Amino acid sequence: MDNKDLANLIFPNAKDISYYEEKYPERNLKEGAVVSRFAPSPTGFVHIGGLYQALVARTLTKQTDGAFFLRIEDTDQKREVENGIEGIIDSLKDFDMSPDEGMVSQTEEVGEYGPYKQSDRKEIYQAYAKYLIEQGKAYPCFCSPETLEEIRSNQEKAMERTGYYGKWTRCRRMPLDQQIEKIKNGEHYIIRFKSPGNPDKKIKHHDVIKGNVDFPENDQDVVIIKADGLPTYHFAHAVDDHLMRTTHVIRSDEWLSSVPLHIQLFMELGFKLPKYAHIAPIMKNDNGNKRKLSKRKDPEAAVSYYLQEGIPADAVKEYLLNIANSNFENWRRANKDKKMEEFEFSLNKMSVSGALFDMVKLLDVSKIVISKYSAEKVYEETLEWAKRFDKELESLLEKDKDYSLKVLGIERGNEKPRKDIAKWSDVKENISYMYKELFDNSNETYEFQKISDKQKVKEVLTKYIEKYFDINDDKQAWFDKMKDLSEEMGYAREVKMFKAEPEKYKAHVGDVSTVIRVALTKRHNTPDMYEIMHVLGADEVVSRLKKCIESL
RNA sequence: GGCCCCGUGGUCAAGCGGUUAAGACAUCGCCCUUUCACGGCGGAGACAUGGGUUCGAUUCCCGUCGGGGUCACCA
Numbered sequence: 274m275d276n277k278d279l280a281n282l283i284f285p286n287a288k289d290i291s292y293y294e295e296k297y298p299e300r301n302l303k304e305g306a307v308v309s310r311f312a313p314s315p316t317g318f319v320h321i322g323g324l325y326q327a328l329v330a331r332t333l334t335k336q337t338d339g340a341f342f343l344r345i346e347d348t349d350q351k352r353e354v355e356n357g358i359e360g361i362i363d364s365l366k367d368f369d370m371s372p373d374e375g376m377v378s379q380t381e382e383v384g385e386y387g388p389y390k391q392s393d394r395k396e397i398y399q400a401y402a403k404y405l406i407e408q409g410k411a412y413p414c415f416c417s418p419e420t421l422e423e424i425r426s427n428q429e430k431a432m433e434r435t436g437y438y439g440k441w442t443r444c445r446r447m448p449l450d451q452q453i454e455k456i457k458n459g460e461h462y463i464i465r466f467k468s469p470g471n472p473d474k475k476i477k478h479h480d481v482i483k484g485n486v487d488f489p490e491n492d493q494d495v496v497i498i499k500a501d502g503l504p505t506y507h508f509a510h511a512v513d514d515h516l517m518r519t520t521h522v523i524r525s526d527e528w529l530s531s532v533p534l535h536i537q538l539f540m541e542l543g544f545k546l547p548k549y550a551h552i553a554p555i556m557k558n559d560n561g562n563k564r565k566l567s568k569r570k571d572p573e574a575a576v577s578y579y580l581q582e583g584i585p586a587d588a589v590k591e592y593l594l595n596i597a598n599s600n601f602e603n604w605r606r607a608n609k610d611k612k613m614e615e616f617e618f619s620l621n622k623m624s625v626s627g628a629l630f631d632m633v634k635l636l637d638v639s640k641i642v643i644s645k646y647s648a649e650k651v652y653e654e655t656l657e658w659a660k661r662f663d664k665e666l667e668s669l670l671e672k673d674k675d676y677s678l679k680v681l682g683i684e685r686g687n688e689k690p691r692k693d694i695a696k697w698s699d700v701k702e703n704i705s706y707m708y709k710e711l712f713d714n715s716n717e718t719y720e721f722q723k724i725s726d727k728q729k730v731k732e733v734l735t736k737y738i739e740k741y742f743d744i745n746d747d748k749q750a751w752f753d754k755m756k757d758l759s760e761e762m763g764y765a766r767e768v769k770m771f772k773a774e775p776e777k778y779k780a781h782v783g784d785v786s787t788v789i790r791v792a793l794t795k796r797h798n799t800p801d802m803y804e805i806m807h808v809l810g811a812d813e814v815v816s817r818l819k820k821c822i823e824s825l
Numbered sequence: 826g827g828c829c830c831c832g833u834g835g836u837c838a839a840g841c842g843g844u845u846a847a848g849a850c851a852u853c854g855c856c857c858u859u860u861c862a863c864g865g866c867g868g869a870g871a872c873a874u875g876g877g878u879u880c881g882a883u884u885c886c887c888g889u890c891g892g893g894g895u896c897a898c899c900a
Contacts (some may be wrong), residue, residue, distance in 0.1 A: 434828085489828070505900085562893095599837065631837065633851060787860055
């Protein structure tokens with residue numbers, strides 16, 4: 274009787290690990306190619322932090338002609354959510370970040386290193402667990418949850434570290450025949466790793482992001498195969514990332530403290546250790562305290578939130594890239610028209626501690642991204658958003674596409690485009706006055722500013738219609754007439770003149786144009802009025818101005 | 826509590842023993858031949874703290890304080 278008999282008793286059908294080692298050979302990639310992955314659990318929506326990790330991993334693999342795959346970590350079936358996998362795949366697609374290999378739907382996958390869903394890899398984990406048992410590096414543990422609880426409370430009483438380790442273990446040194454007998458008797462058990470570690474010794478580890486970190490060696494006999502036959506995270510990580518030939522494990526820094534365990538697992542399994550990059554999570558300020566963005570409390574934790582709000586995926590990615598490598602911003606300013614993929618991303622420039630999520634900054638990034646879009650692109654994107662979230666806007670845009678393109682094209686496509694759209698949900702409010710039906714039915718009122726005396730307003734508008742308005746004027750002529758009108762009314766034709774002698778003039782050309790602007794749009798803030806008039810057309814301009822006069 | 830990580834303006838951050846301590850967002854002025862925006866110029870605003878080491882510390886070491894992570898048959 275030896276460990277081999279025990280291993281055979283526990284996993285009689287498991288293959289020899291050499292089968293898998295041959296089946297999943299080293300990838301044939303060029304020197305320096307990064308193989309990395311996004312490995313979420315299908316337990317709900319994709320978290321912005323998950324997208325962040327995926328973006329970092331994917332960017333790196335793209336940059337080095339490596340491979341980026343999606344692995345589904347569904348070893349905890351209790352927490353699994355319906356259509357969880359589809360949700361993840363769709364979210365990645367929404368952000369144009371689909372993986373090169375891995376799951377492509379709830380049940381299908383592509384790639385040579387699968388299965389990419391852990392629950393489909395049961396036999397693989399068992400083969401490696403069997404291997405460990407044969408080597409005497411893992412053992413069956415018969416402790417019940419109650420026993421474990423008892424151990425824990427004893428440890429607490431004795432003021433010692435909690436866990437299943439060293440002298441506290443019950444099954445670690447159980448004689449072989451006793452183990453076999455218990456199994457034959459049908460007792461329940463799980464498989465534990467027999468840790469060779471000594472916590473008095475330190476291990477040095479270099480993390481690509483965190484730098485050098487020293488830890489005591491792991492001495493916990495963690496469970497590697499659970500009662501349901503599925504592996505725990507730690508074991509699955511070691512087996513999968515080895516067999517899938519991952520070069521860089523890029524994950525959230527909550528895993529940093531299990532690195533000693535993972536290193537040990539890789540060593541005992543005879544695997545080559547991948548590089549680790551532990552990313553600090555994106556935080557939120559909560560009453561002066563930092564905390565992780567929470568799925569429960571923060572709507573902005575879900576990536577779907579950004580799409581709902583109408584923030585372009587590109588903007589979210591640029592913002593995230595900004596957090597990841599702060600020199601991205603400078604690069605972006607210097608390379609306005611390049612694709613963000615051309616930015617040379619660097620893992621070790623990533624911040625060691627977690628950044629606070631800044632919606633204001635995101636929106637600023639988004640404004641810049643959108644300002645560079647053509648009218649067509651804005652039209653298409655807004656329409657796509659409206660189809661899902663704003664039916665009224667959808668029909669408004671579709672009713673007269675050419676007109677909508679003109680509206681969205683105002684002050685766009687030039688050197689200094691406007692930056693007043695941060696998200697698609699801003700668009701309707703932004704352009705509604707340009708649509709006759711919305712303008713006519715709006716309950717906004719005419720709010721005049723400096724020149725607000727009814728008689729004066731009426732005079733400005735009447736004179737403008739009768740004497741100065743001509744849709745065929747070029748911009749300079751149009752503006753000169755605005756000045757002429759100001760002068761005729763006794764106001765300053767130049768702002769400078771007004772500033773020099775405010776008492777003499779009472780108002781200036783800007784105030785006059787504001788009167789016309791308000792009459793035309795009921796707004797104080799609008800893009801260039803000359804362009805607006807041209808998009809509206811002469812008839813509509815005159816009709817709006819007359820309507821305003823009547824209302825006075 | 827044990828172990829580990831972190832601490833530069835409101836936020837994101839450069840900096841790596843000698844700097845007027847960058848830059849971006851936000852904020853406040855001013856300017857830019859109409860408003861707003863864009864753009865330009867300028868202002869205010871920071872090295873958590875106490876000890877060392879050093880001719881000299883934001884940079885190195887230790888303590889304190891503060892923040893975060895982790896200690897499951899969850900990932």
